[in-house]
Amino acid sequence: MRKPSVIEIFLTFLQIGAISFGGGVVAYLRDGLVRNKKWFDDVEFLELTSISNTLPGLNATNIAILAGDRLGGWPGASLALIGMCIPAFIFMTAAGIVYGQSHSRPLASAALRGVAAAATGLLAATWFKIGKKSLKGFYDAFFVMAAILGINYFKWGVPITLLAVGALAIFTYRPTTAPPEKPAQEEEQWISSLH
Amino acid sequence: MDQLPALAKVFAYLSFLTIGGGMAAFPEMRVLIVDVHRWLTAEQLTHVYSTGQMSPGPNMMMVAEVGQLVAGFPGALVCAIAFFLPTGILTFLVGRLWKRLENWPWRASIQKGLAPVAIGLAVGGLITFGRTAVTGWLTLIVAFATFVAVARTKINPVFFILGAGVIGLIAMR
Numbered sequence: 001m002r003k004p005s006v007i008e009i010f011l012t013f014l015q016i017g018a019i020s021f022g023g024g025v026v027a028y029l030r031d032g033l034v035r036n037k038k039w040f041d042d043v044e045f046l047e048l049t050s051i052s053n054t055l056p057g058l059n060a061t062n063i064a065i066l067a068g069d070r071l072g073g074w075p076g077a078s079l080a081l082i083g084m085c086i087p088a089f090i091f092m093t094a095a096g097i098v099y100g101q102s103h104s105r106p107l108a109s110a111a112l113r114g115v116a117a118a119a120t121g122l123l124a125a126t127w128f129k130i131g132k133k134s135l136k137g138f139y140d141a142f143f144v145m146a147a148i149l150g151i152n153y154f155k156w157g158v159p160i161t162l163l164a165v166g167a168l169a170i171f172t173y174r175p176t177t178a179p180p181e182k183p184a185q186e187e188e189q190w191i192s193s194l195h
Numbered sequence: 196m197d198q199l200p201a202l203a204k205v206f207a208y209l210s211f212l213t214i215g216g217g218m219a220a221f222p223e224m225r226v227l228i229v230d231v232h233r234w235l236t237a238e239q240l241t242h243v244y245s246t247g248q249m250s251p252g253p254n255m256m257m258v259a260e261v262g263q264l265v266a267g268f269p270g271a272l273v274c275a276i277a278f279f280l281p282t283g284i285l286t287f288l289v290g291r292l293w294k295r296l297e298n299w300p301w302r303a304s305i306q307k308g309l310a311p312v313a314i315g316l317a318v319g320g321l322i323t324f325g326r327t328a329v330t331g332w333l334t335l336i337v338a339f340a341t342f343v344a345v346a347r348t349k350i351n352p353v354f355f356i357l358g359a360g361v362i363g364l365i366a367m368r
Contacts, residue, residue, distance in 0.1 A: 017252040022353035025252065051293055053313070054306050056211045057282030060253040065283050066290040077287050085279060088252030089259050093271045095246045096263025106368050112242035114337060114363020116328035118356045119245040120321070121341025123218060127317050128346060140311040147315025151222050152322050158212045158223040162316060166214075169308035175300030 004039065009076045012037060013064050013083030023126060025060035033067055040067065060084060143169045198266045199273050201232060206258050206277040213282070215313025217247075217255035221320035234265045241327040249356055253279075333366060 004012075012032060020028035026049060034045050052062035061081055068080025102108040135141060143165055150161035205227050212220040221244070229237050243264070247257030255278065262274030296302050329338050341355045 020251045021249070022351040022356075023248065023254060025254075047293075050306065051290060052286065053215060054309055055282070055286050055289055056213050057279075057286055058213060058217060058253045058255055061279055061283060062286045065286045069287060069290055074287070081279065081283055084252055085256065085275065088250045088254075088256035089271070089275055091250045091252075092247065092256045092259040093263050093268065095250075096243075096260035096271060099242070099246070099260065100264050107364065109238075109242065110368040111360040111363045112245060113328075113330075113334065113367040114359040114361070115249070115356055116241050116245040117334035117337035117363075118341040118359030119248040120325045120328045121338040121343075122248060122345050122352045122356065123317075123321050123324070124338070125342045125345035125352075127218075127314060127321065128342075131314050131318075134310055135314065143308075143311035144315040144318065147312050148319045148322070151316065151319030157226070158220060158316065158320075161319070162212065162214060162219075162312065165315065166309060166312045169312050170301070170304050171308075173304045173307040175304055 004037070004071055006072050006075050006079055009068055009072050010079040010083045013068070013080040014086060015083075017084040018087035020060075023122065026063065029060070029063050029067075039071060044070075139169075139172055143172075198232075198234070199269060202262055202265060202270055203273050203277040205232065206262075206274045207281050209258075210278045210282045213255065214309060214316065216317055218320040218324070219313060219316035222323045225323060228261065234261065237327050239264075241324065244324065245328070245356075249353060333362075337362060 016025070016028050016032045030042075030045055033039050034042060040048070048063050048066045049059065051066055052059045055062060061084055064080040064084040065077045068077035070076075072079070099108055099112075131144070135144065146165045146168075147161055150156045150165055151158065156164070209220045209224050209227070212223055225237065225240060228234050228240055235243065240261075243257050243260045246260060247254040250256055256275065258274040258278045259271040262270030262272070264270075266273070325338070329335050337359050341352070341359065344350065344355050345352050
């Protein structure tokens, strides 16, 4: 693999950060980094998404950092993160200026009521697809339900639910002395449509 | 300006709850932004979060819009840095350790265990979100139509979202 310059790293992530409309940044990243630039193969890319997924932070920025580090060390990681974030930062700050001026006016609120309804459908479809791909067996279904009930029924709050259900889930899938069935990466394809 | 330290604290904290994506942190974000600090109303937060779905790049950059609304441009900058830098440093460090963790048996357990929990947290967040976003028949129809369209077609969802904005302009005043 040819090592790109930090400028090229920055510009590549800036471009992905600017064109990745409609969610699913991970798919845009795969297109840009694997197909166009050929900086990674599919196996490496899957490994990056799998690390990103286990950690807090968004997949879009986590993958940018991990890929940037492999391509150009810490300067590459920093510039990949900044490039990924600049277009969205400009977009959202501008949206804040507009919304701040007009939020008392009915027009922006009316449009955003429609947008919020569609966003609910979009997010539901995204998570439906991820769930269909990645959930297997009784325990997975149980932990999904436990987290939903913890948040929406028992009102434990996100940190308690995450710690309690997360600890229980990790313990359930604890290492056994028997030989492992298969490497974890293969199970990690559910992330591909995460934002 | 006096809100900047509070904004930094809230968004740095929220960033560590985004396991699997931003939606996981939404219920906690709503408590802190709407109930505790009263920076936005529940409806305004839903609007800002939805605007994030139209943005390119990381959709959770909606935190910058919250900052912009609360404290102007410095607020936007503080929120973005507080939300993306701490978890970014963590990812960088774990990324470097990852190879060495290859033979650590708990690595696979953490990955397998957190996958369903992340999905549950996201659905939980989405239920919280939908309660404010879906308020009547028309919003329910728009949400359901978008769900079917995104699940069944390959069309870029940003078009459905823009179309819903037009429907809102016409019919949701």
